[in-house]
Amino acid sequence: xxxxxxxxxxxxxxxxxxxxxxxxxxxxxxxxxxxxxxxxxxxxxxxxxxxxxxxxxxxxxxxxxxxxxxxxxxxxxxxxxxxxxxxxxxxxxxxxxxxxxxxxxxxxxxxxxxxxxxxxxxxxxxxxxxxxxxxxxxxxxxxxxxxxxxxxxxxxxxxxxxxxxxxxxxxxxxxxxxxxxxxxxxxxxxxxxxxxxxxxxxxxxxxxxxxxxxxxxxxxxxxxxxxxxxxxxxxxxxxxxxxxxxxxxxxxxxxxxxxxxxxxxxxxxxxxxxxxxxxxxxxxxxxxxxxxxxxxxxxxxxxxxxxxxxxxxxxxxxx
Numbered sequence: 001x002x003x004x005x006x007x008x009x010x011x012x013x014x015x016x017x018x019x020x021x022x023x024x025x026x027x028x029x030x031x032x033x034x035x036x037x038x039x040x041x042x043x044x045x046x047x048x049x050x051x052x053x054x055x056x057x058x059x060x061x062x063x064x065x066x067x068x069x070x071x072x073x074x075x076x077x078x079x080x081x082x083x084x085x086x087x088x089x090x091x092x093x094x095x096x097x098x099x100x101x102x103x104x105x106x107x108x109x110x111x112x113x114x115x116x117x118x119x120x121x122x123x124x125x126x127x128x129x130x131x132x133x134x135x136x137x138x139x140x141x142x143x144x145x146x147x148x149x150x151x152x153x154x155x156x157x158x159x160x161x162x163x164x165x166x167x168x169x170x171x172x173x174x175x176x177x178x179x180x181x182x183x184x185x186x187x188x189x190x191x192x193x194x195x196x197x198x199x200x201x202x203x204x205x206x207x208x209x210x211x212x213x214x215x216x217x218x219x220x221x222x223x224x225x226x227x228x229x230x231x232x233x234x235x236x237x238x239x240x241x242x243x244x245x246x247x248x249x250x251x252x253x254x255x256x257x258x259x260x261x262x263x264x265x266x267x268x269x270x271x272x273x274x275x276x277x278x279x280x281x282x283x284x285x286x287x288x289x290x291x292x293x294x295x296x297x298x299x300x301x302x303x304x305x306x307x308x309x310x311x312x313x314x315x316x317x318x319x
Contacts, residue, residue, distance in 0.1 A: 008048045011057045019065050025143050026069035028079035028106040028132050036072055040065040063158040066140050073136040079104045081129045082225045088234035092241025105227040108263030108282055110305050122147045123264045125294055130180035134173055141166055142173035199267050203256045209248035211240055219288045226295045259305050270307040277302045277309040
């Protein structure tokens with residue numbers, strides 16, 4: 001028994017983060033993904049004595065985890081970002097629009113940029129949110145084929161269907177994702193001194209409530225989403241109008257601290273109102289500047305990202 005446990009841990013343990021990312025793409029929630037991974041690994045351990053090696057451990061774990069996720073989705077349904085619930089505001093004046101309190105939101109996943117390397121475009125919030133538009137089994141096919149890069153016959157075995165059905169579902173899923181997700185060729189790598197300088201300017205503009213400086217950093221088609229509010233904005237003018245009139249009214253009101261590891265391999269900042277946790281801000285950049293601003297007004301996310309809910313006081317300078 002001890003030998004089996006050691007053998008299972010050695011074979012399955014290194015795959016846990018990959019399976020977690022797979023479950024997150026399927027479910028759109030870090031918490032739900034953790035639950036799914038825990039259940040999948042318990043199932044795998046209980047069935048380990050019957051694992052005959054006809055497939056790789058990696059494929060076997062993907063099979064178990066995918067089926068756990070499909071069951072979760074039957075029970076919990078799909079998740080959303082505000083852009084998935086309706087049109088953006090026509091200008092910066094927000095109308096009364098609220099989502100039901102129980103709306104399941106797509107949430108961020110702690111992930112180091114180095115860990116995301118190689119599949120960087122496949123963990124970004126925009127891609128994960130786009131996946132939620134797909135029917136559950138179609139979503140599974142796309143992730144297993146295009147992200148996990150499993151052969152069609154193995155995916156058919158995982159889902160209990162035919163290779164023809166897998167290939168057909170993949171064509172439909174790719175076509176839908178091409179409309180919903182950003183073009184990977186336009187995305188920057190979000191690393192390097194140029195990007196870091198751009199991020200520093202963004203933080204300075206935000207902390208100093210400098211709308212003019214912020215305007216130079218945003219794409220013309222920038223979007224702003226603020227879960228759990230359903231209201232969202234598209235376009236530089238509406239975004240700056242909303243921020244200028246409702247958020248950045250006073251310099252020094254907010255403090256922005258970098259978060260490592262960030263969310264989804266993207267630049268992430270813990271946003272404090274005074275010294276209290278206020279929001280987690282996740283940015284998406286490309287060659288033209290900041291393309292998407294996600295402000296998760298959910299301070300309960302801070303512990304997941306290792307951030308204090310009360311910002312530490314700045315040390316006193318020596319006299």
